[in-house]
Amino acid sequence: PGEKLFVDYAGQTVPITDPMTGEMRLAAIFVAVLGASNYTYSEATWSQSLPDWIGSHARTFEHLGGVTALVVPDNLKSGVTTACYYEPELNATYRDLATHYGTAVLPARPRRPKDKAKAEAGVLLVERWVLARLRHQRFFSLSELNHSIAELMSWLNQRPFKKLPGCRQSAFVELDRPALLPLPVTRYEFAEWKVVRVGIDYHVELVGHYYSVPYRFAREQVDSRLTASTVELFHRGTRIASHVRNDSRGRHSTVDAHMAPAHQAVQGWNAPRLLDWAGRIGPHAQGVVQSLLHQRRHPQQACRACLGILRLGKAYGDDRLEAACERAIAIGATSYSSLKSILKNGLDKQRVSAPAQTHLPLEHANVRGPGYYH
DSSP: OOSEEEEEEOSOOEEEEOTTTOOEEEEEEEEEEETTTOOEEEEEESOSSHHHHHHHHHHHHHHHTSBOSEEEEOOOTTTEEEOOSSSOEEOHHHHHHHHHHTOEEOOOOTTOGGGGHHHHHHHHHHIIIIIHHHTTOOBSSHHHHHHHHHHHHHHHHTSBOSSSSSBHHHHIIIIIGGGSBOOOSSOOOOOEEEEEEOOTTSEEEETTEEEEOOGGGTTOEEEEEEOSSEEEEEETTEEEEEEEOOOOTTOEEOOGGGSOHHHHTTTTOOHHHHHHHHHHHOHHHHHHHHHHHHHOSSHHHHHHHHHHHHHHHHHHOHHHHHHHHHHHHHHTOOSHHHHHHHHHTTGGGSOOSSOOOSSOOOOOTTOOOGGGGO
């Protein structure tokens, strides 16, 4: 008792009509059967996709008030990545769900009908006694359909056995319920797992946002776990980073401790401080800094480049740096390496052939304002 929960989807679907548009959509029917009592739970979901598959398991455990030691699914693609007789490979999210609830997943073996006989019997029962009774009803929402299914399932589980005393409900109370494992304090939060490679800047990209890991993992392959609220990153099973989820595309979430020591020295610098320093050197230096703050994708990149340029004034003097910035703007080459080359080769001492702008043009779809760096 309380050992196994058999899960599967019914072959039949139920149409649901959108009351606003009249469009019809088919709902999938999830079925779960307890091994000892044959107590059956069923619900409708919009699909057999991974989020719906995981959600149905969580709601089944909550309905039962506990968790079985084993869950036995058919080799559905949502739950089982690779069907294998000896060692089936589970989807990472399904494995994560099992860990959260303290259960184990043992998929039915391929070409072994007896392994899934309970689930198939439960599906047949639901199709015959529930779906058949609902076939002439018209539903306008998933919740409306699930309310009808719940009423019929309650009746079905209390329907007397033909050859045994009692019913599925009484057998559940007597056999399975006392043996179930307790529910965890919180419901499982759906998590999507993905294998990603860390960039050279020790950030990984997930749904358009960039999250940092310790710099020593640059270029390494890591596992990411993404929920609605958090992002976790694992290297060979060990968690190396955790972030609050951020859906701002193209932006970065960076933990200071993840940065290389040389990069940490850049921290504390922001757009106003850099622009103030550049303004004290001259309008062309300030124009170069303003340009870089708008053009670079990541604040860390922009601040580092600006610091490098402004520190050239310590080696060559602020007057020469201002002249070099004037030439750099005139030729459209304002990178750190360009300015260093101008100063190294004394080109800042040569007259600029055309009147220089003090700012590069900033009208471009991809540029950012200084406020991005605060």
